[in-house]
Amino acid sequence: MELVIINLLDGLVMGLLLFMLSSGLTLIFSMMGVLNFAHASFYMLGAYFGYQISQYVGFWPGLIIAPVLVGCGGALIERYGLRRVHKFGHVPELIFTFGLALLIEEVVQFIWGKSQMAYDEPAVLNFALFSIGGNEFPAYKVFMIFIAVGIFLVLLYILTRTRVGLVIQAALSYPDTVQNLGHNVPLVFMGVFGVGTALAGLAGVIAGPSLGTFPGMAFLLGSIVFVTIVVGGLGSLWGALLASLLIGWLLTFAASYNVHMSDVLTAIGFTPPEDMAEHFLRDLWTLTMPQIGPILPYILMVLILIVRPRGLMGKREV
Amino acid sequence: MTAIKSTDRAAAATSGSAVLKRFAPWIIAALFLLFLPVIFASGSALTIMNQMAITIVFALAYNMLLGQGGMLSFGHAVYMGLGGFFCVHLMNMVAAEEWFLPIPLLPLFGGIFGLAFAMVIGFFSTRRAGTVFAMISLGIGELIAACSIIIVVFFGGEEGISGDRTMGPEIFGLDFGSQIEVYYLTAAWLLVSAAAMYFYSRTPIGRLANAVRDNEERAEFLGYSQRYVRLISFCASGFFAGIAGGLFAINFEILTEENLNLVTSGTILLITFLGGVGFFIGPIIGAIFFTLLQTVLSLYTEIWQLYVGALFVLTVMFFPGGMSGLLFMHVRPYQLGKLNILFLPYLKTFLPATAAILGGVGFLEIAFHAKNASVGDQMMTLFWLTFDSHGLIPWLVCVLLAIVGGYLACRMAPLLRDAWDEANSLVAN
Numbered sequence: 001m002e003l004v005i006i007n008l009l010d011g012l013v014m015g016l017l018l019f020m021l022s023s024g025l026t027l028i029f030s031m032m033g034v035l036n037f038a039h040a041s042f043y044m045l046g047a048y049f050g051y052q053i054s055q056y057v058g059f060w061p062g063l064i065i066a067p068v069l070v071g072c073g074g075a076l077i078e079r080y081g082l083r084r085v086h087k088f089g090h091v092p093e094l095i096f097t098f099g100l101a102l103l104i105e106e107v108v109q110f111i112w113g114k115s116q117m118a119y120d121e122p123a124v125l126n127f128a129l130f131s132i133g134g135n136e137f138p139a140y141k142v143f144m145i146f147i148a149v150g151i152f153l154v155l156l157y158i159l160t161r162t163r164v165g166l167v168i169q170a171a172l173s174y175p176d177t178v179q180n181l182g183h184n185v186p187l188v189f190m191g192v193f194g195v196g197t198a199l200a201g202l203a204g205v206i207a208g209p210s211l212g213t214f215p216g217m218a219f220l221l222g223s224i225v226f227v228t229i230v231v232g233g234l235g236s237l238w239g240a241l242l243a244s245l246l247i248g249w250l251l252t253f254a255a256s257y258n259v260h261m262s263d264v265l266t267a268i269g270f271t272p273p274e275d276m277a278e279h280f281l282r283d284l285w286t287l288t289m290p291q292i293g294p295i296l297p298y299i300l301m302v303l304i305l306i307v308r309p310r311g312l313m314g315k316r317e318v
Numbered sequence: 319m320t321a322i323k324s325t326d327r328a329a330a331a332t333s334g335s336a337v338l339k340r341f342a343p344w345i346i347a348a349l350f351l352l353f354l355p356v357i358f359a360s361g362s363a364l365t366i367m368n369q370m371a372i373t374i375v376f377a378l379a380y381n382m383l384l385g386q387g388g389m390l391s392f393g394h395a396v397y398m399g400l401g402g403f404f405c406v407h408l409m410n411m412v413a414a415e416e417w418f419l420p421i422p423l424l425p426l427f428g429g430i431f432g433l434a435f436a437m438v439i440g441f442f443s444t445r446r447a448g449t450v451f452a453m454i455s456l457g458i459g460e461l462i463a464a465c466s467i468i469i470v471v472f473f474g475g476e477e478g479i480s481g482d483r484t485m486g487p488e489i490f491g492l493d494f495g496s497q498i499e500v501y502y503l504t505a506a507w508l509l510v511s512a513a514a515m516y517f518y519s520r521t522p523i524g525r526l527a528n529a530v531r532d533n534e535e536r537a538e539f540l541g542y543s544q545r546y547v548r549l550i551s552f553c554a555s556g557f558f559a560g561i562a563g564g565l566f567a568i569n570f571e572i573l574t575e576e577n578l579n580l581v582t583s584g585t586i587l588l589i590t591f592l593g594g595v596g597f598f599i600g601p602i603i604g605a606i607f608f609t610l611l612q613t614v615l616s617l618y619t620e621i622w623q624l625y626v627g628a629l630f631v632l633t634v635m636f637f638p639g640g641m642s643g644l645l646f647m648h649v650r651p652y653q654l655g656k657l658n659i660l661f662l663p664y665l666k667t668f669l670p671a672t673a674a675i676l677g678g679v680g681f682l683e684i685a686f687h688a689k690n691a692s693v694g695d696q697m698m699t700l701f702w703l704t705f706d707s708h709g710l711i712p713w714l715v716c717v718l719l720a721i722v723g724g725y726l727a728c729r730m731a732p733l734l735r736d737a738w739d740e741a742n743s744l745v746a747n
Contacts (some may be wrong), residue, residue: 035449081635088638090448091390095591096634098392102584103627110624110686219580223460230453291468298461305454306442 002133007252013141015248016148020203022228022240024196030172030235031192037097040222041104042197046070046204047213051119059122067201074197078190109215121209144206227301233314242312247297254293261287344513351505364497370609371508372565377601378515379558380586385595386519387551388531390452393459395582400435401428401560405567406481413485420489422503425564432560436553444548463579478574504565511561516598527551588630594640603641621686651741663737670726677719684712
């Protein structure tokens with residue numbers, strides 16, 4: 001039971017982290033129709049910027065400065081890169097963001113090298129807040145939960161209760177009409193792109209110390225984020241939240257419960273083959289839950305796309 | 319205009335010389351491939367050429383999707399990789415069971431396996447094009463790459479599986495123990511599959527793929543199911559990717575998880591796009607260029623991938639037609655006989671631009687050396703000059719070169735644009 005609670009909390013941290021990325025990604029997608037392949041790269045940039053700033057002035061200023069820097073960078077890339085490619089169509093746009101992801105990874109390796117950075121959580125939060133059945137739960141993870149929930153509430157408030165949010169929502173569905181009403185839609189797009197990437201950057205700053213800051217972090221999380229927004233339904237914020245939490249828990253529970261496939265198979269009534277070393281199904285018999293954990297999100301995505309192509313909460317079929 | 323041209327061609331095709339003209343490029347290509355090892359006979363050159371040939375087949379197969387079908391795949395390495403894995407298993411079985419299956423036929427089986435897998439995946443992934451197709455391909459790619467670690471029986475886990483191509487039955491005394499035999503096998507398959515892909519793109523179904531790419535609704539109104547047209551393109555592409563995988567298996571005799579993962583899929587996208595998706599020859603140019611870059615540039619610099627990444631992003635932004643697009647842009651000025659107008663403006667723009675690029679490259683190289691060289695080893699060699707990477711002067715030279723060159727190139731760009739417009743205008747000067 002204690003393990004369940006710990007896993008629920010850990011999964012919540014993972015899910016909320018995924019949500020910080022997928023929310024920006026899904027907003028950008030529903031607005032511009034472009035899936036930003038480099039979104040996770042901005043998350044990585046956030047972590048590296050946070051690390052670099054923490055070397056000079058400590059963790060806390062980095063929490064503000066790094067996302068702002070990443071957001072500005074994102075806005076500039078939208079203005080001078082993406083908008084240029086936009087006229088060629090959606091596929092070149094996707095290729096552009098893919099190239100950007102490659103380039104950012106190379107640049108990061110060029111500046112910071114290939115090894116993991118010593119980016120640590122601040123000393124203030126480096127203690128166990130509480131323990132459940134002997135498992136200690138670090139204060140930093142609670143901090144991550146609070147930041148993510150806070151960001152979600154602020155985002156929800158801005159999108160549904162303020163004038164800016166109304167313009168954004170209107171621009172999602174009827175950009176031409178909003179433009180004709182006198183709003184600067186390209187500026188709105190640039191703003192949303194900037195805020196989306198800044199959110200990814202913030203996720204990077206807070207995830208860097210706990211998940212590790214290394215050049216592969218973008219590709220590691222990036223494809224999971226795509227899976228998340230496809231599962232949640234492209235363009236749906238609530239869907240992104242639901243899918244993020246679902247996948248966060250899926251990953252955490254799969255990693256911590258060491259269920260052996262052989263036990264499951266014998267429970268169903270199969271008998272293990274005599275010649276285990278030679279049998280052609282031996283991989284099925286030796287399979288364990290932590291092994292298949294990382295591929296569960298992809299299986300989920302393929303199933304969703306076959307059974308319900310518009311995703312869990314999506315309004316239109318993808 | 320094109321309609322008139324094609325009827326002309328149809329009428330002319332009846333005469334013998336037109337047939338010769340039509341097949342001339344293929345005959346020239348065959349002769350070229352035949353005599354290439356005479357010029358480049360060294361072992362490393364053969365290795366590079368083999369790799370090039372495999373990459374060309376793969377890139378052409380990829381372009382059947384991206385260029386001709388308008389489908390962007392982030393997981394196409396799967397079909398090549400699976401074809402390759404299947405071929406290695408087949409190779410081992412031929413050796414163990416002494417089946418009479420000549421090694422040169424292996425890629426065909428790789429292709430069939432790629433085709434079978436593409437049929438399964440394509441069944442649900444080709445429902446939509448664009449972003450959704452791209453996402454599904456990414457998901458499938460990651461799924462198979464992750465599975466390759468788990469399913470040890472087929473994929474061999476972390477170390478992959480290896481085979482021995484010399485164990486097959488000998489035909490005409492060939493056992494493919496030497497590089498040159500493998501080269502001619504690969505070259506023959508390259509020629510056959512390139513020709514097959516070219517003539518496929520000229521069949522009605524190849525043309526329909528273009529129609530669906532350009533306007534899927536209109537194609538539906540004409541009575542063609544966009545989904546089946548896409549599925550057929552996808553399967554054909556999977557087939558040729560599988561052939562490339564089979565060639566890879568024969569050449570390298572080992573396949574690992576690396577052949578399936580996102581890096582390989584991304585690289586083939588990069589190669590195809592750099593070469594240009596708009597023309598049949600584009601991926602060929604891209605594959606040759608990239609393989610050279612990969613083998614030659616990596617000898618000189620450790621940060622070659624940074625350059626490739628930058629080149630890729632710049633290509634997407636400024637030359638979406640890629641290298642072949644750039645090349646074919648000059649056909650019209652050539653036909654108008656105005657290519658000479660462009661010569662001087664090109665020189666004026668490209669000289670400072672080259673200087674700027676050299677300055678930028680120098681800056682990056684010096685920065686990389688200054689940061690990563692071992693302590694005490696401050697001397698570096700760049701462009702045949704040896705100097706101290708911690709000194710101020712090399713930095714200054716590079717920055718100056720980059721700024722001045724960049725400024726001059728920007729100043730000259732309008733001149734080039736005017737000259738370009740003039741070279742493309744029908745009005746005689």
